[in-house]
Amino acid sequence: MKSYRTPVRALVIAAAAIAAAPLCAQTPPEEIVVTGNVGTVPSSVRTLSQPVSYADLDLSTSAGKDELRHRVSLTARFLCDKLGESAGSSGPAPSCRDAATRDAMTRVGTVEEHFAPRGTTWARPPAWHPPYPADWAQTYP
Numbered sequence: 001m002k003s004y005r006t007p008v009r010a011l012v013i014a015a016a017a018i019a020a021a022p023l024c025a026q027t028p029p030e031e032i033v034v035t036g037n038v039g040t041v042p043s044s045v046r047t048l049s050q051p052v053s054y055a056d057l058d059l060s061t062s063a064g065k066d067e068l069r070h071r072v073s074l075t076a077r078f079l080c081d082k083l084g085e086s087a088g089s090s091g092p093a094p095s096c097r098d099a100a101t102r103d104a105m106t107r108v109g110t111v112e113e114h115f116a117p118r119g120t121t122w123a124r125p126p127a128w129h130p131p132y133p134a135d136w137a138q139t140y141p
Contacts, residue, residue, distance in 0.1 A: 030053060030054050030055040031051040031052055031053045031054065031055070032051070032052050032054065032068075032072060032104050032107050032108055032111065033049050033050070033051050033052070033104070034049065034050050034051075034052055034072055034075045034076050034079060034100055034101075034103075034104045035047060035048070035049040035079070035100055035103065035104075036048050036049075036076060036079035036080040036082075036083055036085075036096045036097070036099075036100040037083075037096060037099065037100070038080065038083040038084060038085055038096050046083050047083075048079040048082055048083055049079070050075050050078070050079055050131050052068070052071045052072055052075050052104070052128070052130075053128040054068045054071075054111070054128075055125045055128070056124055056125050056126070056127050056128055058117065058118045058122075059111065059112050059115040060115055060117035060118065065112060068108055069105065069108065070137070071128070071130065072101060072104045072105060072108060073101055073140075074130065074132050074136050074137065074140060075104075075130065075131065075132065076096075076097045076100035076101040076104065077097050077132070077136075077140060078130075078131055078132035078136070079096075079100060080095070080096035080097040080100060083096060085097065
């Protein structure tokens with residue numbers, strides 16, 4: 001008499017592995033990295049980077065898009081201030097803040113193009129905690 005236990009057991013194990021695969025997959029973080037650079041010669045360039053989360057925003061709304069742009073702008077200002085950039089651009093090269101904001105915003109545009117509206121089952125994650133002082137949102141609107 002033949003035993004069907006081994007093929008059935010293998011089939012059950014394979015089905016369980018396939019069913020568990022999505023649980024093991026990690027979703028990419030919902031963030032844009034803002035990078036500030038100061039200096040002109042490669043050996044004197046200093047760089048700081050900071051991720052800016054949009055996990056708590058609905059980018060299918062104008063309010064969500066505006067908030068992400070504001071976060072990127074303030075984070076660029078914060079990083080470039082830490083790198084020692086003065087308040088404005090001097091000369092033909094863009095300032096650290098302008099370059100950091102422009103670079104991050106090109107990636108924000110790509111995210112916004114492919115962003116699907118948050119569904120009714122979406123649970124808003126905890127709010128993003130910015131690296132810059134809390135009063136900056138009012139000081140630099």
